[in-house]
Amino acid sequence: MNRRRGAKLVVVGIRVCDHLRAVQPRRLNRHLSYSHSVSPKLAETICVSTILCRTEIVSERHCFEMRSMSTVVPKAVGRGGRVDERETQVAAAETLRARAPLEFLQLFYPFHYRVGFATEAALSSGAISRQQTVILWLIHSEGVDGRSMRRKDIEASITTWFDVTSSAISKAIRQMAQPEPGLVSIDEDPTSGREKVVTLTPRGERFLAAMIGNGVAHIAKLIAPLSDDEIAQGLNFLARVSEISAGLD
Numbered sequence: 001m002n003r004r005r006g007a008k009l010v011v012v013g014i015r016v017c018d019h020l021r022a023v024q025p026r027r028l029n030r031h032l033s034y035s036h037s038v039s040p041k042l043a044e045t046i047c048v049s050t051i052l053c054r055t056e057i058v059s060e061r062h063c064f065e066m067r068s069m070s071t072v073v074p075k076a077v078g079r080g081g082r083v084d085e086r087e088t089q090v091a092a093a094e095t096l097r098a099r100a101p102l103e104f105l106q107l108f109y110p111f112h113y114r115v116g117f118a119t120e121a122a123l124s125s126g127a128i129s130r131q132q133t134v135i136l137w138l139i140h141s142e143g144v145d146g147r148s149m150r151r152k153d154i155e156a157s158i159t160t161w162f163d164v165t166s167s168a169i170s171k172a173i174r175q176m177a178q179p180e181p182g183l184v185s186i187d188e189d190p191t192s193g194r195e196k197v198v199t200l201t202p203r204g205e206r207f208l209a210a211m212i213g214n215g216v217a218h219i220a221k222l223i224a225p226l227s228d229d230e231i232a233q234g235l236n237f238l239a240r241v242s243e244i245s246a247g248l249d
Contacts, residue, residue, distance in 0.1 A: 115222070122218035123211050127181070131172045134158055136183070136208050139200060148199035150189055173198055183207050 124133040138157050143149035155169050176183040183204035189195035200208060223231055 119215060119218055123215045125211070125214055127207075128176070128183075129172060131158070131164060131168065132176055132183075133211070134161060135169070135172060135176070135198075136200075136204070136211065139184075139198065140208055140212070147205070148197055151186075151196040151198055154198060176204070181207070 120130055120133055123137070124130070128136075135154055135158065138154055139149045140146045142153070142157060151170075151173065154173070155166055158164060158169060173184065173186065177186050181203070182201055185199050185201055187197050187199065189197045223234075226234070
């Protein structure tokens with residue numbers, strides 16, 4: 001919800017409360033009955049968000065924002081219901097930062113399992129396992145020329161993503177090196193006789209290209225309803241969080 005609109009809705013709600021105070025004091029008291037321990041002005045603002053939400057003047061999402069704003073908006077409302085928009089913006093920003101960690105946490109699991117797993121399924125097309133999908137992606141994104149990668153480097157990277165044993169990684173690679181599907185070859189590392197290098201075969205390169213195409217098509221469907229600004233904000237957010245997370249390791 002636009003913050004200016006939010007502030008104006010609060011003012012409208014205050015006027016509703018003023019009207020109830022004058023003509024229906026009992027109804028107003030019901031709205032404030034759970035707010036007896038807070039200041040009159042804060043109680044009034046809680047009343048505002050309650051009335052607006054219960055009467056469905058605002059949507060459920062906007063209602064949540066209204067309730068969050070209700071703890072800080074009173075100081076931004078002056079005489080006659082005039083709004084100090086600068087104070088409102090500062091107060092709203094403070095509230096957003098305070099509630100954001102919990103909201104992100106509540107979004108994490110639905111995003112991880114619904115969006116993340118669905119994207120992995122689109123990438124693999126059911127032809128290879130989740131681990132094998134990640135291995136091919138690592139070779140593409142972190143390997144030499146996007147074609148080859150030392151086995152120990154694959155293991156080091158993949159174990160930072162999820163819990164998997166060294167033997168399970170070796171098994172996943174060997175399966176992809178079989179004549180079917182024949183996606184990779186396993187060769188000795190020229191710099192170390194004990195180490196192996198995993199390289200995409202021509203068939204593996206074609207499979208990877210199709211895999212990426214499937215992933216792109218899936219994500220294109222997800223972002224189709226978004227505006228250009230929302231897409232740009234999403235890309236920036238994910239890039240920044242990934243950067244910050246890498247710095248915390």
